[in-house]
Amino acid sequence: MLKFFGSERLPDIRHAALDALRANVMIADRDLTIIYMNPSVMALLREAEPELRKELPRFSLATLIGSNIDVFHKDPGHQRRMLAAMDKPHSATIKVGPRMFDLLVSPLVEDGTRTGFVVEWADSRERLMNLDYQAQILALGRSQAMIQFAPDGTILDANDNFLAVMGYGLEEIRGRNHSIFVTPDYAASADYKRFWDTLRGGQFQAAQFRRFGKDGREVWIEGAYNPILGPDGRVAKVVKFATDITKQMQLLNTLNALIGDVEASMARCTQAADQVRAAAGRTEGDVQGLAASAEQLAGSIAGIAESMARSRAATEGAFDQTQAVARNTETLSNAAQAMTGIVGLIRNIASQINLLALNATIEAARAGEAGKGFAVVAGEVKSLAVQAARATEQITGEINGIQSTSLEVAGALNAIRDAVTVVRESVSATASAMEQQGTVIRGISSTTQDVSSTVASVSADIAVVAGAVEEAGKTVARTRDAARVLVK
Structure with missing residues (x-):
């Protein structure tokens, strides 16, 4: 028992x-x-x-x-x-x-x-784990394309998602080789052989793969080829899970093209910013030089204006002196005119004296001996009358000279007064103009200083812009990298 x-x-x-x-x-x-x-x-x-x-x-x-x-x-x-x-x-x-x-x-x-x-x-763990694995496989099958291969690449099975992506029916691909999804050149290459050798060696392959569907259209998939080991530890089959990323790759290509255009534009912007920055630097130097020159010119004009003010004062004094001399010359001329009258009176008196002496001589002659003494006096009187007449003629000549000279002096003084008047007016106008120019130059100098500061600020702003353009270029590069990551 x-x-x-x-x-x-x-x-x-x-x-x-x-x-x-x-x-x-x-x-x-x-x-x-x-x-x-x-x-x-x-x-x-x-x-x-x-x-x-x-x-x-x-x-x-x-x-x-x-x-x-x-x-x-x-x-x-x-x-x-x-x-x-x-x-x-x-x-x-x-x-x-x-x-x-x-x-x-x-x-x-x-x-x-x-x-x-x-x-x-x-032990429920194995059953529950198998249920969980099965649920995961079903979930993957609902969301991803899945296909199974024998170790030599022969197609064993594929789900509807994979068939839809590649455009095949299951019976069209079952029993055929994986090479139908790649170009003939790649299928014959050492890289393709190494790809399957790696899978048969038990190592998975995950990447973005370029494949071709039934109609020859390009298909991009993100996926992994996973070797499945049998009980003997050898690869029994290869299961591939994949996601169709064709649209993302097309968008990436478009984005890369746009980013290339942006990078080219950024490069041009950077070059232009550098040129503008250099020009701004030169302009700043020129403006600073102009500002210094304007300050010097303003100082010179201020000196000229001060000299013109002194000239105007001197001209006013000369004009006043000329006016005084003119008045004195006029007085001299008037005095000469008055002396002419006196000379005429003296000439008249001398003539009368001479006539009186003649009459006295005549009377002395008539008186005879009695008139001899009177005749001597009459002769002296006549001699005095002759001398007075000669002196009167001489005085008349001198007075005429004085009058002529006075007229000439008066004419010259009038000309001088007119010239001084013109000079005074010109000096006044010039002084006013210099004052105005000094005001304008001071304004130009101040404005030039402001412009210099503004140009310096613009130069600094351009440097900031150049830095921003450089950062934008780096951002564009990061955007390209991010776009690639997003596709992955």
Whole structure:
């Protein structure tokens, strides 16, 4: 008889068969006492024992055979009621601490009488992980293109997303080689051979790939070729998950072209900014030189204006002196005129004296001897009259000279006065003009200083603009890099 760890209920062949099973088998009698555990279930529970004890303090693998299955339950009453009503196999998943187990409980019946229960244990982690993997694969299949290849590149299967992207039906590509999606030149290249050698070596390949659809149109995909290992550790097949990025690549090409145009424009802007900055620098220097010259000119004009003011004062003095001399000359002329009258009176008196002397001479001659003394006096008087006449003529000549000279002096003084008047007016006009020019030059100097400051500010602003253009160029470069990353 076969002994179940001391029991003789089963033949030896059945015992050996249960021990050889990979399935995790536990048997309990009708009273729910554990009477058998094969090596597989023993190994499973031994591995989980530390975690089971945290949840079930009474659990001990060493004393499990001979114990009641109540040891696995916090509420044994519920379990017993369920087993009492069981007439067919029942599956359940139980959680003990962090561990989860799948159980299949089957009643054992002999001659219509229940003799016990057989319990098949399984670690739920593998099943749940497989369910999770399956769900992930289904999710990937809904959102991504997927195709499977044999290690030599023969197409095994493809989902609808992949077929839609490439424009093929499944039967059109099944059994054909991956090379139908690349150019003949690339299919014959060493790179393509190395690509598949790498996959057959178990290394995945992930990148952006350029492929061609049924109609020869270019297709860009972002994806990964993933080698799947078989039980023998060798690559059994290659699964590819991919996303169609054709539109993104077209946008990237367009963006690259636009960025190229922007970069060219930025380069021109930078060159123009450099030229303007250089011109502004030169202009600033010129304006500063002009400002200095304007200040010097303003100083010179101020000096000239001061000299003109002194000239105007001197001219006014000369004009006043000329006026005074003119008045004195006029007085002299008037005096000469008056002297002419006096000379005429003297001439008249001298003539009368001369006539009187003539008459006295005549009378002295008539008187004879008696008139000799009177004749001498008459002769002296006549001599005086002659001298007075000569003196009068001389005085008349001098007075005429004085009058002529006075007239000439008066004419010259009039000419001088007119010239001085013209000079005075010219000096006054020049002085006023110089004052106005000085005001204008001072304004120009001030404005030039402002312009110089403005040009310096513009030069600084241009430097800022040049820096901004340079930064914009760097930003454009970063934008291009970012665009490539976005496509990836």
